Amino acid sequence: MSVDQIPIGKFSFMTRLSRKALRLYDRKGLLVPEIKDSFTGYRYYTVSQIEQGMKIKTFTFLGFSLEEISMLLDAESKEDPEFIETCFRKRLDEVRLKVEQLQKIEGILQGACKHSGKVTEIFKMSVTEPVIKEIPELRVLSKREKGDFVATIGKLIGEICACVSSPENQRNRVKTTGPIMFICHDEEYKETGADIEIALPVSGRVLVEDPKMEIKTLLAMRAVSVVYRGPYPGVELAYNRIFSYTEENNLETILPSRELYFNDPAEVPEEELMTEVQIPIKEKKNSSVV
Template sequence: MKAKSTDLITMQAFSNLTRLSRKALRLYDSMGLLVPEHVDPQSGYRHYHPDQADTARLIALLRQLDMPLTRIQEVLDVPEHQKSSLVRRYWKGVEQETHTRKRLVEYVSNVLDHKEMPMHEVKTRQIPDQIVATIQRRVFAKDIGEFNGNSLGALFSHLGDQVSGAPFIIFHGAVNEDSDGPVEVCIPFSGQVQPAGDIGIRIEAAHEEAYVTITKEQCIFPEILQAYDAVSSWIKAEGKDCSFSSPREVYFADFMNAGPDDLVCDIAYPIR
């Protein structure tokens, strides 16, 4: 039922009622989070119904949690009984990110203090020519997990029983908050396979590489950086050249079903 004009209040009155600034109300209107009940076509003045105050207060509370406006829209769009679960899910992600940042602070502090890091044994090996199916894309750090998982799923499905080696992920450029790779997910195969959609086919040329093998627990960021540091430091000490190549992560075990102390991954740099 459409509200009567006598039920509506001005934007200033609604701002006073909800303690939201007029600037915030304009922003929430532009994003569709809190649309005025009526906008005067001549003056452009916004008018709200007092019943909209509950939504306004919820938005204000969620913003105090630093919830992005797009996530707030998701909360507003679901039925009432689902809202709290979405908020809890969001906060669980915040806690996980905070825990990761805490570990990163410890890692950076150790680097700056020149503290000795856990030792990794660096080995070398010869890799023959491999024909691989690949998916390559530019992605930032926040999207890397989803991209890798989706790409591996698509490649395994496309190759079926023709997989002939461990999947690996090549970082052709830095992946962080400001740099987007590109990243290439590869799986070696044998037999005849045709490219399809995002899936390409190419030859990964034979090369020598230096690598360390790490456990599932050591794959967690930022601990995995220690493995990268170990290999790059060894390459520098040995006078090897890796400037032409891109590092890669080779997953030779069932990562999802592995235990924390199970060896699952090689961090490798092609060298010459």
């Protein structure tokens, strides 16, 4: 055997890559042994492949997938630094997002530890106690359409706000008189094809050019309300709290529900977002057994 022929065991020791990992990299074409003994079928690595093995190990540590590592190695061989930098920047953004998420989890767990580790306290920290409100009728600027849940809400909010802040409506001294709200007309959660209405309480003479946008009056209602503090994806905590409350108090929930947004995610951290959930209610009819 030539001095340059390195068996898999020794190559594993030299690179600190396990045999299992080396066999996987061989199958994926990332690090294929350069020499194969035609008689024994044994495969051997060479000294020049040690550097390649170390690169793969480093990329793996940085969190790149095998497919991404393959593209990075290919870009390096083609002397394409722009592609490599793009991959690094994308991975950096992913890591920063993960760090933010872990910091939020850390904060929640620290708060939970102060409450003797009780799981129920974790949820109570984010949601206020339910209250029953008599909500008066509201004059609102409204637009309603079906679409992807998150994208459509963001789009409609932008269009409603743009209408109010237009030069014509500012000259007419149009003002907002309450927080912008999402009105849910669906009986179940839908990420796509959701029936979404965005409404903003306003005063003044509003000029509306969009034929799908209108000035309307939301009827007065009696509703159970809770305020949720935290990222929008966790707002279901508020709904769960309301549904538990209505079940305990013999109340029936009816559509549509409302979510009122008190601050802007572009201006405050996610953990400080404030959302009020209002669900209309009525007394359950007592059924009698005949």
